[in-house]
Amino acid sequence: MENLFPKDFFWGGAIAANQCEGAYLEDGKGESTQDHVSAAAFNKTRKVYESIEKDVYFPSHVGIDFYHNYKEDIKLFAEMGFKMFRFSIAWSRIFPTGVEDTPNEAGLEFYDNVLKELKKYNIEPLVTISHYESPFYLTRKYNGWYSRETIDHFVKYCEVLFKRYKNDVTYWITFNEINCLTLDIKAFQGGALLYDENGAPVQPKQIPDNMRYQALHHQFVASAEVVKLAKTINPDFKLGCMLAYMCQYPLTCRPEDMMLANEAMQLRNYLCGDVHIRGYYPSFAKKYFERQNISIKMDSKDEKILREGTVDFCAFSYYQSICVSTNPNEERIQGNILDGIKNPYVKVSDWGWQIDPIGLRWTLHQLYDRYQIPLMIAENGLGANDILEENGSINDTYRIDYLRSHIKEIGKAISEGIEIMGYTWWGPIDMVSLGTGEMKKRYGFIYVDRDNEGKGSLKRYKKKSFEWYKKVIASNGNNI
Ligand code: BGP
Numbered sequence: 001m002e003n004l005f006p007k008d009f010f011w012g013g014a015i016a017a018n019q020c021e022g023a024y025l026e027d028g029k030g031e032s033t034q035d036h037v038s039a040a041a042f043n044k045t046r047k048v049y050e051s052i053e054k055d056v057y058f059p060s061h062v063g064i065d066f067y068h069n070y071k072e073d074i075k076l077f078a079e080m081g082f083k084m085f086r087f088s089i090a091w092s093r094i095f096p097t098g099v100e101d102t103p104n105e106a107g108l109e110f111y112d113n114v115l116k117e118l119k120k121y122n123i124e125p126l127v128t129i130s131h132y133e134s135p136f137y138l139t140r141k142y143n144g145w146y147s148r149e150t151i152d153h154f155v156k157y158c159e160v161l162f163k164r165y166k167n168d169v170t171y172w173i174t175f176n177e178i179n180c181l182t183l184d185i186k187a188f189q190g191g192a193l194l195y196d197e198n199g200a201p202v203q204p205k206q207i208p209d210n211m212r213y214q215a216l217h218h219q220f221v222a223s224a225e226v227v228k229l230a231k232t233i234n235p236d237f238k239l240g241c242m243l244a245y246m247c248q249y250p251l252t253c254r255p256e257d258m259m260l261a262n263e264a265m266q267l268r269n270y271l272c273g274d275v276h277i278r279g280y281y282p283s284f285a286k287k288y289f290e291r292q293n294i295s296i297k298m299d300s301k302d303e304k305i306l307r308e309g310t311v312d313f314c315a316f317s318y319y320q321s322i323c324v325s326t327n328p329n330e331e332r333i334q335g336n337i338l339d340g341i342k343n344p345y346v347k348v349s350d351w352g353w354q355i356d357p358i359g360l361r362w363t364l365h366q367l368y369d370r371y372q373i374p375l376m377i378a379e380n381g382l383g384a385n386d387i388l389e390e391n392g393s394i395n396d397t398y399r400i401d402y403l404r405s406h407i408k409e410i411g412k413a414i415s416e417g418i419e420i421m422g423y424t425w426w427g428p429i430d431m432v433s434l435g436t437g438e439m440k441k442r443y444g445f446i447y448v449d450r451d452n453e454g455k456g457s458l459k460r461y462k463k464k465s466f467e468w469y470k471k472v473i474a475s476n477g478n479n480i
Contacts, residue, residue, distance in 0.1 A: 005410075017088045083473070148299075172230065173378065178220075179246070240313040249261060273370070
Protein backbone atom coordinates (compact mmCIF):
# COMPACT_ATOMS: atom_id res chain seq x y z
CA MET A 1 0.00 0.00 0.00
CA GLU A 2 1.19 3.47 -0.85
CA ASN A 3 2.32 5.44 2.19
CA LEU A 4 0.10 8.46 2.52
CA PHE A 5 1.98 10.24 5.28
CA PRO A 6 4.85 12.56 4.34
CA LYS A 7 8.29 11.47 5.52
CA ASP A 8 8.61 14.32 8.00
CA PHE A 9 5.13 13.88 9.51
CA PHE A 10 5.23 14.75 13.21
CA TRP A 11 3.77 11.80 15.13
CA GLY A 12 3.63 12.40 18.85
CA GLY A 13 1.66 13.42 21.89
CA ALA A 14 0.52 16.52 23.79
CA ILE A 15 0.27 17.49 27.45
CA ALA A 16 -0.29 20.68 29.47
CA ALA A 17 1.66 21.94 32.48
CA ASN A 18 -1.18 22.34 34.96
CA GLN A 19 -2.59 18.88 34.26
CA CYS A 20 0.63 16.99 34.82
CA GLU A 21 3.61 18.91 36.24
CA GLY A 22 2.55 19.25 39.86
CA ALA A 23 5.30 20.84 42.03
CA TYR A 24 3.02 23.83 42.08
CA LEU A 25 5.12 25.97 44.38
CA GLU A 26 8.51 24.43 43.78
CA ASP A 27 11.64 26.30 42.69
CA GLY A 28 10.01 29.68 42.95
CA LYS A 29 6.86 28.97 40.96
CA GLY A 30 3.92 31.24 41.78
CA GLU A 31 0.32 30.15 42.10
CA SER A 32 -1.45 29.90 38.78
CA THR A 33 -5.16 30.34 38.15
CA GLN A 34 -5.52 26.56 37.79
CA ASP A 35 -4.01 26.07 41.25
CA HIS A 36 -7.17 27.71 42.58
CA VAL A 37 -9.56 25.42 40.74
CA SER A 38 -10.88 22.43 42.65
CA ALA A 39 -11.63 19.03 41.18
CA ALA A 40 -15.15 18.52 40.01
CA ALA A 41 -15.05 14.78 40.10
CA PHE A 42 -17.16 14.74 43.20
CA ASN A 43 -19.82 17.31 42.51
CA LYS A 44 -19.60 17.88 38.76
CA THR A 45 -18.97 21.60 39.15
CA ARG A 46 -15.49 22.93 39.11
CA LYS A 47 -15.05 25.71 41.56
CA VAL A 48 -12.66 28.62 41.62
CA TYR A 49 -11.40 29.34 45.15
CA GLU A 50 -10.11 32.71 46.26
CA SER A 51 -7.53 31.07 48.50
CA ILE A 52 -5.96 27.67 48.66
CA GLU A 53 -7.83 25.84 51.38
CA LYS A 54 -6.28 22.88 53.17
CA ASP A 55 -9.31 20.60 53.07
CA VAL A 56 -10.02 21.14 49.37
CA TYR A 57 -8.41 18.95 46.72
CA PHE A 58 -6.68 20.93 43.97
CA PRO A 59 -5.52 18.45 41.30
CA SER A 60 -2.88 20.68 39.71
CA HIS A 61 -0.81 20.76 42.91
CA VAL A 62 0.60 17.30 42.27
CA GLY A 63 -0.69 16.41 38.80
CA ILE A 64 1.23 13.27 37.84
CA ASP A 65 4.46 14.84 39.09
CA PHE A 66 5.88 15.24 35.60
CA TYR A 67 8.13 17.88 37.18
CA HIS A 68 10.18 15.16 38.82
CA ASN A 69 9.53 12.37 36.31
CA TYR A 70 10.05 14.15 33.01
CA LYS A 71 13.16 12.15 32.17
CA GLU A 72 11.49 8.80 32.69
CA ASP A 73 8.36 9.97 30.83
CA ILE A 74 10.20 11.42 27.85
CA LYS A 75 12.21 8.22 27.64
CA LEU A 76 8.95 6.30 27.27
CA PHE A 77 7.74 8.74 24.57
CA ALA A 78 11.05 8.20 22.77
CA GLU A 79 10.56 4.46 23.04
CA MET A 80 7.26 4.86 21.18
CA GLY A 81 9.20 6.75 18.54
CA PHE A 82 7.69 10.23 19.05
CA LYS A 83 8.79 12.77 16.46
CA MET A 84 7.07 15.65 18.24
CA PHE A 85 6.11 16.45 21.81
CA ARG A 86 3.70 19.23 22.61
CA PHE A 87 3.88 20.67 26.12
CA SER A 88 2.99 23.97 27.71
CA ILE A 89 5.07 26.31 29.79
CA ALA A 90 3.56 27.45 33.08
CA TRP A 91 3.77 31.23 32.98
CA SER A 92 3.88 31.34 36.79
CA ARG A 93 7.11 29.29 36.80
CA ILE A 94 8.76 31.99 34.72
CA PHE A 95 7.10 35.04 36.27
CA PRO A 96 5.61 33.89 39.61
CA THR A 97 3.20 36.81 39.86
CA GLY A 98 3.38 37.93 36.25
CA VAL A 99 4.51 41.45 37.17
CA GLU A 100 8.20 40.93 38.02
CA ASP A 101 10.81 42.57 35.82
CA THR A 102 13.16 39.61 35.75
CA PRO A 103 12.26 35.95 35.23
CA ASN A 104 12.67 33.13 37.70
CA GLU A 105 15.83 31.34 36.61
CA ALA A 106 14.91 28.05 38.31
CA GLY A 107 11.64 27.91 36.37
CA LEU A 108 13.46 28.41 33.09
CA GLU A 109 15.96 25.73 34.02
CA PHE A 110 13.19 23.17 34.28
CA TYR A 111 12.17 23.82 30.67
CA ASP A 112 15.84 23.94 29.58
CA ASN A 113 16.07 20.39 30.93
CA VAL A 114 12.89 19.21 29.26
CA LEU A 115 14.15 20.57 25.94
CA LYS A 116 17.55 19.00 26.47
CA GLU A 117 15.91 15.65 27.04
CA LEU A 118 13.80 15.97 23.89
CA LYS A 119 16.86 16.87 21.86
CA LYS A 120 18.63 13.78 23.13
CA TYR A 121 15.94 11.66 21.41
CA ASN A 122 15.49 13.91 18.37
CA ILE A 123 11.96 14.85 19.35
CA GLU A 124 10.75 18.17 17.97
CA PRO A 125 9.15 20.36 20.65
CA LEU A 126 5.85 22.15 20.06
CA VAL A 127 5.46 24.68 22.84
CA THR A 128 2.11 26.05 24.00
CA ILE A 129 2.79 29.39 25.63
CA SER A 130 -0.58 29.68 27.34
CA HIS A 131 -2.58 26.55 28.10
CA TYR A 132 -5.54 27.62 30.22
CA GLU A 133 -3.55 29.29 32.99
CA SER A 134 -2.03 32.59 34.06
CA PRO A 135 -0.28 33.74 37.23
CA PHE A 136 -2.98 34.04 39.87
CA TYR A 137 -1.66 37.35 41.17
CA LEU A 138 -1.91 38.94 37.75
CA THR A 139 -5.45 37.74 37.37
CA ARG A 140 -6.39 39.01 40.82
CA LYS A 141 -4.74 42.37 40.34
CA TYR A 142 -5.84 43.15 36.80
CA ASN A 143 -8.72 40.76 36.31
CA GLY A 144 -6.59 38.77 33.92
CA TRP A 145 -7.22 39.13 30.24
CA TYR A 146 -10.11 41.49 30.81
CA SER A 147 -7.50 44.12 31.39
CA ARG A 148 -5.21 45.51 28.71
CA GLU A 149 -2.23 45.57 31.10
CA THR A 150 -2.07 41.79 30.88
CA ILE A 151 -0.97 42.07 27.23
CA ASP A 152 2.31 43.75 28.19
CA HIS A 153 3.06 41.19 30.88
CA PHE A 154 2.40 38.42 28.40
CA VAL A 155 4.67 40.01 25.78
CA LYS A 156 7.43 40.31 28.40
CA TYR A 157 7.00 36.60 29.25
CA CYS A 158 7.10 35.58 25.58
CA GLU A 159 10.19 37.68 24.91
CA VAL A 160 12.02 35.74 27.61
CA LEU A 161 10.96 32.42 26.06
CA PHE A 162 11.77 33.41 22.49
CA LYS A 163 15.25 34.65 23.41
CA ARG A 164 16.06 31.75 25.67
CA TYR A 165 14.86 29.09 23.23
CA LYS A 166 15.88 30.82 20.02
CA ASN A 167 17.84 27.76 18.93
CA ASP A 168 15.89 25.02 20.70
CA VAL A 169 12.29 25.53 19.64
CA THR A 170 10.85 26.20 16.17
CA TYR A 171 7.11 25.58 16.65
CA TRP A 172 5.02 27.65 19.06
CA ILE A 173 1.31 27.92 19.83
CA THR A 174 0.19 31.18 21.46
CA PHE A 175 -3.13 30.31 23.18
CA ASN A 176 -4.63 26.87 23.65
CA GLU A 177 -8.20 26.56 22.37
CA ILE A 178 -8.64 30.32 22.30
CA ASN A 179 -12.17 30.00 20.90
CA CYS A 180 -13.40 28.47 24.17
CA LEU A 181 -13.69 32.06 25.30
CA THR A 182 -16.74 32.31 23.04
CA LEU A 183 -18.48 29.77 25.28
CA ASP A 184 -19.86 30.12 28.77
CA ILE A 185 -18.63 26.92 30.19
CA LYS A 186 -14.88 27.12 29.80
CA ALA A 187 -14.35 30.82 29.70
CA PHE A 188 -12.73 30.88 33.09
CA GLN A 189 -10.18 28.24 32.28
CA GLY A 190 -7.88 30.60 30.49
CA GLY A 191 -7.64 32.70 33.58
CA ALA A 192 -9.38 35.21 31.40
CA LEU A 193 -10.99 36.72 34.42
CA LEU A 194 -12.05 35.36 37.70
CA TYR A 195 -13.78 38.33 39.26
CA ASP A 196 -16.76 40.38 38.32
CA GLU A 197 -16.83 44.17 38.40
CA ASN A 198 -17.56 44.11 42.15
CA GLY A 199 -14.59 41.88 42.87
CA ALA A 200 -16.62 38.71 43.47
CA PRO A 201 -15.22 35.46 42.03
CA VAL A 202 -16.92 34.52 38.79
CA GLN A 203 -17.86 30.88 38.44
CA PRO A 204 -18.24 29.06 35.12
CA LYS A 205 -21.29 30.06 33.08
CA GLN A 206 -21.49 33.46 34.74
CA ILE A 207 -19.21 35.53 32.65
CA PRO A 208 -20.91 38.50 31.02
CA ASP A 209 -20.49 38.63 27.23
CA ASN A 210 -18.89 42.06 27.26
CA MET A 211 -16.11 40.93 29.58
CA ARG A 212 -15.60 37.69 27.74
CA TYR A 213 -15.21 39.22 24.29
CA GLN A 214 -13.07 42.01 25.70
CA ALA A 215 -10.74 39.39 27.19
CA LEU A 216 -10.73 37.53 23.89
CA HIS A 217 -9.80 40.71 22.05
CA HIS A 218 -6.86 41.23 24.38
CA GLN A 219 -5.70 37.68 23.71
CA PHE A 220 -5.92 38.30 19.95
CA VAL A 221 -3.82 41.45 20.26
CA ALA A 222 -1.34 39.70 22.57
CA SER A 223 -1.02 36.79 20.15
CA ALA A 224 -0.45 39.07 17.15
CA GLU A 225 2.09 41.15 19.06
CA VAL A 226 4.13 38.13 20.05
CA VAL A 227 3.96 36.62 16.56
CA LYS A 228 5.58 39.83 15.29
CA LEU A 229 8.08 39.87 18.12
CA ALA A 230 9.02 36.22 17.59
CA LYS A 231 10.00 36.84 13.98
CA THR A 232 12.36 39.63 14.98
CA ILE A 233 14.14 37.22 17.35
CA ASN A 234 14.25 34.27 14.95
CA PRO A 235 12.71 34.63 11.49
CA ASP A 236 12.53 30.83 11.21
CA PHE A 237 10.15 30.48 14.14
CA LYS A 238 6.74 29.06 13.17
CA LEU A 239 3.82 30.36 15.18
CA GLY A 240 0.40 28.80 15.29
CA CYS A 241 -3.03 29.53 16.69
CA MET A 242 -4.98 26.73 18.36
CA LEU A 243 -8.70 26.18 18.02
CA ALA A 244 -10.93 23.72 19.83
CA TYR A 245 -12.63 22.69 16.64
CA MET A 246 -16.33 22.46 17.32
CA CYS A 247 -17.56 20.22 14.57
CA GLN A 248 -21.30 20.90 14.30
CA TYR A 249 -23.61 19.19 11.83
CA PRO A 250 -27.17 20.20 11.06
CA LEU A 251 -29.34 17.38 12.43
CA THR A 252 -31.54 17.48 9.34
CA CYS A 253 -31.48 19.06 5.89
CA ARG A 254 -34.18 21.51 6.94
CA PRO A 255 -32.88 24.82 5.60
CA GLU A 256 -33.34 26.32 9.07
CA ASP A 257 -31.07 23.63 10.58
CA MET A 258 -28.49 24.25 7.85
CA MET A 259 -28.47 27.96 8.64
CA LEU A 260 -28.23 27.33 12.37
CA ALA A 261 -25.24 25.03 11.88
CA ASN A 262 -23.59 27.64 9.72
CA GLU A 263 -24.03 30.32 12.36
CA ALA A 264 -22.72 28.00 15.08
CA MET A 265 -19.63 27.17 13.04
CA GLN A 266 -18.96 30.82 12.35
CA LEU A 267 -19.26 31.98 15.92
CA ARG A 268 -17.55 29.04 17.64
CA ASN A 269 -14.72 28.36 15.18
CA TYR A 270 -14.23 30.96 12.51
CA LEU A 271 -14.45 34.15 14.53
CA CYS A 272 -11.14 33.21 16.19
CA GLY A 273 -9.64 31.46 13.18
CA ASP A 274 -10.31 34.48 10.97
CA VAL A 275 -8.75 37.00 13.35
CA HIS A 276 -5.64 34.86 13.87
CA ILE A 277 -5.18 33.72 10.27
CA ARG A 278 -6.74 36.44 8.12
CA GLY A 279 -5.86 39.23 10.54
CA TYR A 280 -9.25 40.88 10.99
CA TYR A 281 -12.67 40.37 12.56
CA PRO A 282 -15.09 38.81 10.05
CA SER A 283 -18.20 40.81 9.18
CA PHE A 284 -20.53 38.26 10.82
CA ALA A 285 -18.76 38.87 14.15
CA LYS A 286 -19.25 42.61 13.97
CA LYS A 287 -22.96 42.11 13.31
CA TYR A 288 -23.19 39.54 16.10
CA PHE A 289 -21.62 42.00 18.55
CA GLU A 290 -24.10 44.70 17.47
CA ARG A 291 -27.08 42.38 17.88
CA GLN A 292 -25.95 41.21 21.32
CA ASN A 293 -25.01 44.69 22.51
CA ILE A 294 -21.41 43.65 22.97
CA SER A 295 -19.06 46.58 22.80
CA ILE A 296 -15.35 45.90 22.74
CA LYS A 297 -12.88 48.62 23.61
CA MET A 298 -10.19 48.62 20.96
CA ASP A 299 -7.06 50.70 20.72
CA SER A 300 -6.49 52.64 17.51
CA LYS A 301 -3.44 50.54 16.71
CA ASP A 302 -5.13 47.15 17.26
CA GLU A 303 -6.31 46.65 13.68
CA LYS A 304 -2.78 47.10 12.39
CA ILE A 305 -1.35 44.73 15.02
CA LEU A 306 -3.89 42.03 14.13
CA ARG A 307 -3.16 42.43 10.42
CA GLU A 308 0.57 42.18 10.93
CA GLY A 309 0.58 39.35 13.46
CA THR A 310 -1.09 36.52 11.56
CA VAL A 311 0.02 32.96 12.28
CA ASP A 312 1.91 30.46 10.12
CA PHE A 313 -0.10 27.36 10.89
CA CYS A 314 -3.46 26.40 12.30
CA ALA A 315 -3.39 23.91 15.16
CA PHE A 316 -6.60 22.50 16.50
CA SER A 317 -8.06 19.91 18.83
CA TYR A 318 -10.68 17.47 17.64
CA TYR A 319 -12.45 14.97 19.86
CA GLN A 320 -15.98 14.61 18.57
CA SER A 321 -18.80 16.07 16.55
CA ILE A 322 -22.20 17.27 17.64
CA CYS A 323 -25.47 18.18 15.91
CA VAL A 324 -27.55 21.32 16.06
CA SER A 325 -31.26 21.57 15.46
CA THR A 326 -33.97 24.19 15.48
CA ASN A 327 -36.29 21.63 17.06
CA PRO A 328 -36.17 22.13 20.85
CA ASN A 329 -37.46 18.62 21.53
CA GLU A 330 -34.48 16.71 20.12
CA GLU A 331 -32.42 14.62 22.54
CA ARG A 332 -29.45 16.56 23.86
CA ILE A 333 -26.02 15.20 24.73
CA GLN A 334 -23.20 16.63 26.83
CA GLY A 335 -20.07 17.18 24.81
CA ASN A 336 -16.46 18.06 25.43
CA ILE A 337 -16.76 21.74 25.07
CA LEU A 338 -20.26 22.34 23.95
CA ASP A 339 -23.32 20.23 24.31
CA GLY A 340 -25.78 19.75 21.48
CA ILE A 341 -28.04 17.26 19.81
CA LYS A 342 -27.30 13.55 19.68
CA ASN A 343 -26.22 12.09 16.35
CA PRO A 344 -27.98 8.75 15.76
CA TYR A 345 -25.19 7.52 13.45
CA VAL A 346 -22.22 7.55 15.85
CA LYS A 347 -21.20 5.86 19.11
CA VAL A 348 -20.22 7.60 22.34
CA SER A 349 -17.26 7.29 24.74
CA ASP A 350 -17.47 6.40 28.47
CA TRP A 351 -17.94 10.11 29.06
CA GLY A 352 -20.67 10.48 26.45
CA TRP A 353 -18.52 12.18 23.82
CA GLN A 354 -19.56 11.21 20.30
CA ILE A 355 -16.87 9.29 18.44
CA ASP A 356 -16.74 10.41 14.82
CA PRO A 357 -13.50 9.81 12.88
CA ILE A 358 -14.99 11.03 9.60
CA GLY A 359 -15.75 14.26 11.43
CA LEU A 360 -12.00 14.73 11.74
CA ARG A 361 -11.54 14.47 7.96
CA TRP A 362 -14.48 16.82 7.47
CA THR A 363 -12.82 19.25 9.91
CA LEU A 364 -9.53 19.08 8.03
CA HIS A 365 -11.36 19.93 4.82
CA GLN A 366 -13.26 22.80 6.38
CA LEU A 367 -10.16 24.39 7.85
CA TYR A 368 -7.98 23.89 4.80
CA ASP A 369 -10.63 25.13 2.36
CA ARG A 370 -10.99 28.28 4.40
CA TYR A 371 -7.40 29.08 5.35
CA GLN A 372 -5.01 27.25 3.01
CA ILE A 373 -2.22 27.10 5.58
CA PRO A 374 -0.65 23.97 7.15
CA LEU A 375 -2.82 22.26 9.74
CA MET A 376 -1.60 20.66 12.93
CA ILE A 377 -3.77 18.12 14.77
CA ALA A 378 -2.56 19.22 18.17
CA GLU A 379 -5.08 17.16 20.18
CA ASN A 380 -7.21 14.11 19.54
CA GLY A 381 -7.87 11.39 22.05
CA LEU A 382 -10.14 9.12 23.99
CA GLY A 383 -10.80 9.50 27.70
CA ALA A 384 -11.80 6.12 29.13
CA ASN A 385 -12.07 4.08 32.30
CA ASP A 386 -8.97 1.88 32.04
CA ILE A 387 -8.49 -1.20 34.17
CA LEU A 388 -5.11 -2.09 35.59
CA GLU A 389 -5.00 -5.89 35.73
CA GLU A 390 -3.19 -7.75 38.51
CA ASN A 391 -0.33 -8.60 36.17
CA GLY A 392 0.17 -4.90 35.41
CA SER A 393 -1.37 -4.96 31.92
CA ILE A 394 -4.05 -2.61 30.59
CA ASN A 395 -6.00 -3.91 27.60
CA ASP A 396 -7.22 -0.68 26.06
CA THR A 397 -8.32 -2.09 22.71
CA TYR A 398 -11.06 0.60 22.52
CA ARG A 399 -8.29 3.23 22.46
CA ILE A 400 -6.55 1.39 19.63
CA ASP A 401 -9.85 1.31 17.71
CA TYR A 402 -10.31 5.04 18.23
CA LEU A 403 -6.75 5.77 17.11
CA ARG A 404 -6.90 3.49 14.10
CA SER A 405 -10.13 4.96 12.80
CA HIS A 406 -8.91 8.55 13.23
CA ILE A 407 -5.50 7.90 11.68
CA LYS A 408 -7.18 6.29 8.65
CA GLU A 409 -9.18 9.46 8.07
CA ILE A 410 -6.07 11.61 8.38
CA GLY A 411 -4.41 9.47 5.71
CA LYS A 412 -7.41 9.95 3.44
CA ALA A 413 -7.36 13.70 4.02
CA ILE A 414 -3.69 13.80 3.04
CA SER A 415 -4.50 11.88 -0.12
CA GLU A 416 -7.20 14.45 -0.84
CA GLY A 417 -4.63 17.23 -0.87
CA ILE A 418 -4.66 18.61 2.65
CA GLU A 419 -1.39 19.78 4.15
CA ILE A 420 -1.05 18.32 7.65
CA MET A 421 2.09 18.84 9.72
CA GLY A 422 1.51 16.22 12.34
CA TYR A 423 -0.63 14.52 14.92
CA THR A 424 -0.05 14.86 18.65
CA TRP A 425 -2.37 12.54 20.57
CA TRP A 426 -3.89 14.17 23.62
CA GLY A 427 -2.53 12.72 26.81
CA PRO A 428 0.06 10.11 25.80
CA ILE A 429 0.40 9.62 29.54
CA ASP A 430 -2.59 9.70 31.93
CA MET A 431 -3.08 13.02 33.66
CA VAL A 432 -5.68 15.13 35.41
CA SER A 433 -8.71 15.85 33.26
CA LEU A 434 -9.13 19.48 32.45
CA GLY A 435 -12.90 19.42 32.31
CA THR A 436 -13.67 17.39 35.40
CA GLY A 437 -10.48 17.30 37.47
CA GLU A 438 -10.68 13.51 37.49
CA MET A 439 -7.74 11.14 37.21
CA LYS A 440 -9.87 8.18 36.20
CA LYS A 441 -10.65 9.77 32.84
CA ARG A 442 -7.54 8.40 31.17
CA TYR A 443 -6.17 9.15 27.71
CA GLY A 444 -2.68 7.69 27.97
CA PHE A 445 -0.66 4.99 26.30
CA ILE A 446 1.01 5.04 29.69
CA TYR A 447 -1.03 4.39 32.82
CA VAL A 448 -0.29 6.39 35.95
CA ASP A 449 -1.21 4.91 39.32
CA ARG A 450 -3.17 7.73 40.91
CA ASP A 451 -6.86 8.02 41.70
CA ASN A 452 -9.49 10.73 41.90
CA GLU A 453 -8.72 11.47 45.55
CA GLY A 454 -5.03 11.92 44.77
CA LYS A 455 -3.89 8.56 46.12
CA GLY A 456 -1.57 6.10 44.38
CA SER A 457 2.13 5.39 43.83
CA LEU A 458 2.38 7.46 40.60
CA LYS A 459 4.04 4.43 39.05
CA ARG A 460 3.90 4.24 35.24
CA TYR A 461 2.67 1.15 33.30
CA LYS A 462 2.57 0.60 29.54
CA LYS A 463 -0.88 -0.05 28.12
CA LYS A 464 -1.61 -2.23 25.11
CA SER A 465 -1.96 0.92 22.98
CA PHE A 466 1.69 1.77 23.76
CA GLU A 467 3.04 -0.97 21.47
CA TRP A 468 0.35 -0.31 18.90
CA TYR A 469 1.15 3.41 18.53
CA LYS A 470 4.84 2.53 18.43
CA LYS A 471 4.21 0.33 15.37
CA VAL A 472 2.16 3.03 13.70
CA ILE A 473 4.96 5.54 14.08
CA ALA A 474 7.66 3.07 12.99
CA SER A 475 5.71 2.39 9.79
CA ASN A 476 4.88 6.10 9.30
CA GLY A 477 1.17 5.39 9.54
CA ASN A 478 1.23 2.42 7.22
CA ASN A 479 0.82 -0.34 9.78
CA ILE A 480 -2.65 0.24 11.17
C1 BGP B 1 -9.00 20.07 25.65
C2 BGP B 1 -7.88 20.70 26.44
C3 BGP B 1 -6.99 19.75 27.15
C4 BGP B 1 -7.64 18.45 27.56
C5 BGP B 1 -8.64 17.90 26.60
C6 BGP B 1 -9.46 16.74 27.13
O1 BGP B 1 -10.11 20.90 25.65
O2 BGP B 1 -7.06 21.52 25.64
O3 BGP B 1 -6.29 20.44 28.15
O4 BGP B 1 -7.63 18.06 28.82
O5 BGP B 1 -9.51 18.87 26.14
O6 BGP B 1 -10.44 17.21 27.99
P1 BGP B 1 -10.71 16.59 29.41
O7 BGP B 1 -9.42 16.62 30.13
O8 BGP B 1 -11.74 17.46 30.02
O9 BGP B 1 -11.21 15.22 29.16
